[in-house]
Each structure stands twice: as C-alpha cells, then as structure tokens.
Amino acid sequence: MVDTFKAWITIVLLIFALIIYPALRTAERTEDQARLTAQAAAREFVDRVRAKGYIDVRDYSTLMKGLDSSGLVLQANFEHSKKLLIPVYDDANDPSTFKNTFSVDYQGYFTKDILEKLFPPGSSARDDHPSRRYKMNVGDLFVTRIESKGTTLASSIRSFLFRTSHVPIVFQYGGMVRNEAP
DSSP: OHHHHHHHHHHHHHHIIIIIHHHHHHHHHHHHHHHHHHHHHHHHHHHHHHHHTEEOHHHHHHHHHHHHTTTSOEEEEEEEEEEEEEEEESSTTOGGGEEEEEEEEEEEEEHHHHHHHHSOTTOOOOTTOGGGOEEOOTTOEEEEEEEEOSOOHHHHHHHHHHOOOOOOOEEEEEEEOOSOOO
C-alpha cells in the first residue's frame, strides 16, 4: 500500500516537473515578450506625441498596430492634462487687485475626447488632414495607460496551480509635452 502511494506521488511530481513547470515557464516568457512589445509601442507613441505636440490618425493607427502585434488583447487609454495659468486677484471683480502671480491648474481630457477629435462623426477628411489632429501645448501632460483585457496562458496556469485570480497586465507611460502643435 505504501509503495503504491509513493508511486502515485512520484508520477504526480514527474508530471509537474516534466510537463506543467516547463509549460508555465514558456508561457511566462511568451507573456513577457508580448508585454515588452506593447510597452515599446506605447513608449514610441507617447514620445512621438510629446515631441510633435499633437496626435494624428497615423500615430494612433501605429500604436494600435503595435499593440495588436503583441498578441495580447489590450486597451489603450489616454489622458491629456491641459495646463492653465490663472491670475490671482484679491478681488476677482477688480483688475487692479492683481497680485502679480498665477496659480497653475490642469484641465483633463480623456480617451473619448481625443478619439472624437481624431475620428469626428460624419467626417470625410483624409487621415492626414490638420482638422483630425488633437493639439496640445508645451507644459501639458500626456499619459497613455495600457491594460490587458484578456487572460494569458501564463495567468491561467498560475491561477490553476496557485489558486490565484487573474491579474491584468497594466502599465502607463507619459510626461510633459515638449513642443507646440503647429
């Protein structure tokens, strides 16, 4: 009876050592490569947008192609924080009370706002037409957040082995806009 139990334990350990663990490692490497591909596409997009000062349809299409080439199901979310300089007054109704200082505030624009500018409803303008550009100014902040919507093989194996829940792949990249939109 004890020998049979040892044999079953040995078989289970061999299956784990020869099949499941190598499959997990291979799936993790594939997931890492896909994540690196998506991160490279997002960094290239954000750096180009920050350098040019605007987003156009070609930039967006290039980002989507880069994310699709990763093999993962990914969603890109954008956030543009427009920098506003607001003069400070003792009395807002009296311009002579200006205190020679400004407060800095940011107004947020998000994915929906940006995509509505890039793809206006009913527009027949070409992709490279200037009216289909989302323009930004120097000092504005622009951030792209990439989030996975699907489940990878590696996360499925991990959740099976370790009884954990699916953890989505999430990363963000962004910074200050360096140039004005023409």
